[in-house]
Amino acid sequence: MENRLNNLYSLQIIDSQLQEVHDLKGDLPAIVEELEENVNKLKLKIKELNTTIKQLKISRDNADLEIIDLAEKIKKYKSQQLNVKSNKQYDALTKEIDAADKKSEKLEIELEIAEGRMEIAKKDVEIFAKEFETEGEELDERRKELREVSKEHEKEELKLKHEREKMVVRIDKADLEKYERIRKAKGGVAVVPIKRNACGGCFSRVPPQKTLEIRQNSRFYTCEHCGRILVSDHIVSLSKKQ
Template identity: 65%
Template sequence: MKEGTVEKELKYLYALQQVDTQLQEVQDLKGDLPSIVEELQGRVNELKSKLKGLHDSLKQAKIDRDEADVGILDCGEKIDKYKGQQLHVKSNKQYDALTREIEAAEAKSLKLEKEMGLLEGKMQLFKSDIETIMPQLEELNAELEGKQKELREVNKEHEKEELKLQHEREKLVVRVEREDLERYERIRKAKGGKAVVPVKRGACGGCFNRVPPQKILEIRQNLKLYQCEHCGRILVSDHIVEMSLSLT
């Protein structure tokens, strides 16, 4: 990177840092509202999903119960039919065969009756769970709507300032080399939002550890990007700070 190019790169990086700091200050004014809204929305979605599952299970249980009921009626009709046929058979073999059919139908009917009882029990549990969740969901929705309204009001209050800063950030980002931008974002994430700091009174403006005099001289020459030996932040000279003022 050429000498003049390095100086511009440092200028853009420091200006970007100032814009990001101001954006963070705007976010801080919103307090915990964004995270509260996100957490409430997650809980609402979770309850809605659970409620849908209960409604689906209740619907299927009703279908299965009705099918069992139809099966019981069918068994009853078969039993009546077989008993009627027994009155007209001409041999013990035919009578015994019909008896076996009757016993099979009675066993199936008994099994279906047990299944119906279990399904009725499940349906009651599903209904009970639905009745428990519904007021919880209504309460959460009301709380979510209230917090969303608060957040909208805060966003509206700072909307112009935030949009202006976002626009400034976009203009600066395209001017910074991709490799340097990635380094900047990585350091900023690791160091609480501060990636580029000036050297103040012979010390790093981020961690306040002393910077060797020889390195300070090199930083003032703006020939390359220097990072603090202790915290890893990018260090800039007072000259870069002054130049950056015209960009923010």
């Protein structure tokens, strides 16, 4: 039993050190992740807008060509009207001219709409491109910071992770599950020593009788208030010797 308590307390020390290393990185990993997401979103938006602009340009150019084409037709019909032999022929040409005029007007409207939409899309691209640039610069900077901080503590982190792996295999599966459950619920601290008759986690008083029992290291005792596993000074001194 003493061994089981000792192993759990040793694991706690390793985990607390890992937490310290992790805390040194602060919010950087989360900031970098968020920036990456934003930059990717902006990139996609710009790409979509550029596709839209391309499509609008094609329809505008097509309308433009068709309008020129119609104008030529109208010109041709008008010159034909000068040489017709009958009223019927003349009226038929007038009809053609009217139809071409109407179609041309409709195309002009379409062309204007396409141009308006293009202008809006181009302005949006400008706005997003600026955002993309700013966010991209920020991302580069934050990534660099994170790399530097990570590099500084890389060796220590690796050493601790290795120690953790070695310790974990020595711990009973049920004990480990209990430990992880408490650790997750209690801000990373599952095993605490008793300090001056109080829980080292929440500082609630531990009754003297319980303190005596805990000193026997014969079973698990948890704090009545915070639920963390309490260990005696003896266990603490054992892990210091390691």
